[in-house]
Amino acid sequence: MNYTIDGLQYANWSQKIFQQMRTGGVDAVHVTIAYHENFRETVARVEEWNRLFERYSDLIVHGRTAEDVRLAKESGRTAIIFGFQNPSPIEDDIGLVEIVHTLGARFMQLSYNNQSLLATGCYEAEDPGITRMGKEVIREMNRVGLVVDMSHSAERSTLEAAEISERPIVVTHANPFSWHAALRNKSDDVLKALAASGGMLGFSVYPHHLHAGSACTLESFCEMIARTAEVMGVDHIGLGSDLCQDQPDSVVEWMRVGRWTKQIDYGEGSADSAGFPPMPDWFEDNRHFPNIAAGLQKTGFSETEVHAIMGNNWFRFFSENFGAA
Amino acid sequence: MNYTIDGLQYANWSQKIFQQMRTGGVDAVHVTIAYHENFRETVARVEEWNRLFERYSDLIVHGRTAEDVRLAKESGRTAIIFGFQNPSPIEDDIGLVEIVHTLGARFMQLSYNNQSLLATGCYEAEDPGITRMGKEVIREMNRVGLVVDMSHSAERSTLEAAEISERPIVVTHANPFSWHAALRNKSDDVLKALAASGGMLGFSVYPHHLHAGSACTLESFCEMIARTAEVMGVDHIGLGSDLCQDQPDSVVEWMRVGRWTKQIDYGEGSADSAGFPPMPDWFEDNRHFPNIAAGLQKTGFSETEVHAIMGNNWFRFFSENFGAA
Numbered sequence: 001m002n003y004t005i006d007g008l009q010y011a012n013w014s015q016k017i018f019q020q021m022r023t024g025g026v027d028a029v030h031v032t033i034a035y036h037e038n039f040r041e042t043v044a045r046v047e048e049w050n051r052l053f054e055r056y057s058d059l060i061v062h063g064r065t066a067e068d069v070r071l072a073k074e075s076g077r078t079a080i081i082f083g084f085q086n087p088s089p090i091e092d093d094i095g096l097v098e099i100v101h102t103l104g105a106r107f108m109q110l111s112y113n114n115q116s117l118l119a120t121g122c123y124e125a126e127d128p129g130i131t132r133m134g135k136e137v138i139r140e141m142n143r144v145g146l147v148v149d150m151s152h153s154a155e156r157s158t159l160e161a162a163e164i165s166e167r168p169i170v171v172t173h174a175n176p177f178s179w180h181a182a183l184r185n186k187s188d189d190v191l192k193a194l195a196a197s198g199g200m201l202g203f204s205v206y207p208h209h210l211h212a213g214s215a216c217t218l219e220s221f222c223e224m225i226a227r228t229a230e231v232m233g234v235d236h237i238g239l240g241s242d243l244c245q246d247q248p249d250s251v252v253e254w255m256r257v258g259r260w261t262k263q264i265d266y267g268e269g270s271a272d273s274a275g276f277p278p279m280p281d282w283f284e285d286n287r288h289f290p291n292i293a294a295g296l297q298k299t300g301f302s303e304t305e306v307h308a309i310m311g312n313n314w315f316r317f318f319s320e321n322f323g324a325a
Numbered sequence: 326m327n328y329t330i331d332g333l334q335y336a337n338w339s340q341k342i343f344q345q346m347r348t349g350g351v352d353a354v355h356v357t358i359a360y361h362e363n364f365r366e367t368v369a370r371v372e373e374w375n376r377l378f379e380r381y382s383d384l385i386v387h388g389r390t391a392e393d394v395r396l397a398k399e400s401g402r403t404a405i406i407f408g409f410q411n412p413s414p415i416e417d418d419i420g421l422v423e424i425v426h427t428l429g430a431r432f433m434q435l436s437y438n439n440q441s442l443l444a445t446g447c448y449e450a451e452d453p454g455i456t457r458m459g460k461e462v463i464r465e466m467n468r469v470g471l472v473v474d475m476s477h478s479a480e481r482s483t484l485e486a487a488e489i490s491e492r493p494i495v496v497t498h499a500n501p502f503s504w505h506a507a508l509r510n511k512s513d514d515v516l517k518a519l520a521a522s523g524g525m526l527g528f529s530v531y532p533h534h535l536h537a538g539s540a541c542t543l544e545s546f547c548e549m550i551a552r553t554a555e556v557m558g559v560d561h562i563g564l565g566s567d568l569c570q571d572q573p574d575s576v577v578e579w580m581r582v583g584r585w586t587k588q589i590d591y592g593e594g595s596a597d598s599a600g601f602p603p604m605p606d607w608f609e610d611n612r613h614f615p616n617i618a619a620g621l622q623k624t625g626f627s628e629t630e631v632h633a634i635m636g637n638n639w640f641r642f643f644s645e646n647f648g649a650a
Binding site: 036038088091092093094095114115116117120123124125126127128129131132133136140258259260261262263 | 361363413416417418419420439440441442445448449450451452453454456457458459461465583584585586587588
């Protein structure tokens with residue numbers, strides 16, 4: 001069986017989007033349910049998803065395991081896997097790691113742009129690595145099967161997380177820095193550390209992570225994937241589109257500013273371009289996954305490799321990393 | 326008017342202790358109301374204090390300003406000033422800075438032993454200084470009159486806080502590292518930076534901060550104060566006893582471990598000596614403040630200087646720093 005799996009989305013969820021997932025043949029999506037939400041607020045997000053699962057039970061189902069993804073595919077639905085872009089849902093409480101896993105969380109970023117209690121974010125001036133609490137929390141995440149995601153973390157923290165973690169770590173959504181020099185993209189050292197850990201990189205289609213931004217071509221994107229396969233091995237790469245469909249610009253402000261400043265912080269954007277940038281025309285929404293598959297094939301990947309990148313690698317990763325060690 | 330003011334206590338509060346404050350002639354005490362408490366838990370601590378203010382209105386009164394301390398003294402009571410040993414009460418929300426000030430908080434430590442969202446604690450391996458959020462929060466604390474306290478912070482974070490803050494910063498409870506080489510004690514660089522900012526050091530009587538620990542003599546303690554006056558100037562020093570009277574050992578475990586680890590962390594203690602160490606015999610509780618005054622006089626301080634150190638310096642500091650700039 002071949003899967004199509006997206007390693008990250010944060011859309012303004014609706015029946016339309018769930019139907020587009022079905023049209024695009026998407027079997028599972030890791031969705032962000034918390035950016036800066038604390039524990040109680042995160043529980044409210046889970047409640048909202050429970051309502052969506054109830055209402056659109058013909059289109060989506062909560063995914064807790066790889067087996068859930070297989071069952072979703074068999075029943076013609078998309079499995080929704082929960083993740084956090086920030087450790088804010090566990091607040092300062094290591095005991096919440098097991099609780100959020102029980103509630104369905106399967107990925108947690110150790111930091112989001114800024115310093116967290118656990119690790120440093122990619123926009124801080126300096127990165128002293130994983131904190132005292134961070135070391136304890138990684139151990140606990142390893143124990144319960146909550147995957148360490150370093151997408152928005154800084155370099156040294158990421159390399160240390162790979163060393164400290166006894167299970168694979170991932171970057172669910174980013175691209176190589178060598179292709180597009182954004183602070184959010186990753187050095188070859190980080191890419192190699194992810195692969196060496198047994199982990200994954202999900203390629204982002206978010207324009208700020210793309211060479212030439214919204215004008216990036218499918219050819220350039222797929223060529224970049226081919227180069228990354230040479231660095232990491234074709235078994236350690238997948239998609240992580242970072243699709244933020246139908247979100248108002250107020251949402252990107254929440255992502256960037258949270259509650260940590262009274263100023264405006266433009267993050268990857270700028271005062272001139274403060275909102276969400278337009279997606280490339282070859283990936284506007286979930287219906288366009290086949291475009292990427294076709295692009296990968298054209299770039300020279302074998303059919304097996306295309307399937308691996310489109311979802312089979314994530315499926316294998318889920319089957320090995322979503323439960324107790 | 327001369328004041329006796331203690332820059333930090335965290336006792337297991339009771340009528341007995343409030344009566345001992347009166348016996349010792351203590352006009353004001355900065356009390357810790359949060360170690361690792363989040364905002365809601367901190368509000369519960371304020372509620373508990375409100376009950377104590379109601380019940381023991383003949384002995385204590387909530388102190389929000391220097392004027393409240395003066396009124397407390399005139400009415401034969403002790404003013405209780407709220408503070409936090411950790412920024413946990415503001416969680417990740419800069420808007421809570423003004424809220425906690427409105428609720429009465431007047432001191433907030435930017436970190437407690439570990440890395441926080443704002444600054445690094447003294448037990449982390451490395452200290453990258455004040456974070457992005459930390460810079461924003463210091464500005465907001467300056468605006469409303471919430472004093473930056475770096476007692477449990479690491480060296481570089483402390484020096485950077487002194488630079489960034491436009492108002493004086495303090496270390497409410499610690500001693501010079503040169504006298505007793507504990508991680509919690511402060512270098513001469515830090516002492517000078519506190520004084521240069523217009524801030525204060527409160528001398529701690531907590532045995533782990535004392536030369537010879539619980540066996541430290543009053544003479545040694547007062548000699549140390551005399552040496553520190555030479556470094557900082559006699560206007561920038563006061564007391565911050567760190568008295569944790571009548572607390573069970575479970576409380577020191579909460580201070581050290583909070584919710585950040587499933588292990589035991591002994592902090593300043595050790596497996597052999599995990600609990601609260603016994604206080605020196607010349608400072609067992611609030612009745613013993615006159616012992617320190619006598620010791621200072623014997624060391625050669627003038628009467629004016631003794632009064633400055635015993636409380637007049639803190640009173641002046643309160644009058645300048647507890648409100649909007």
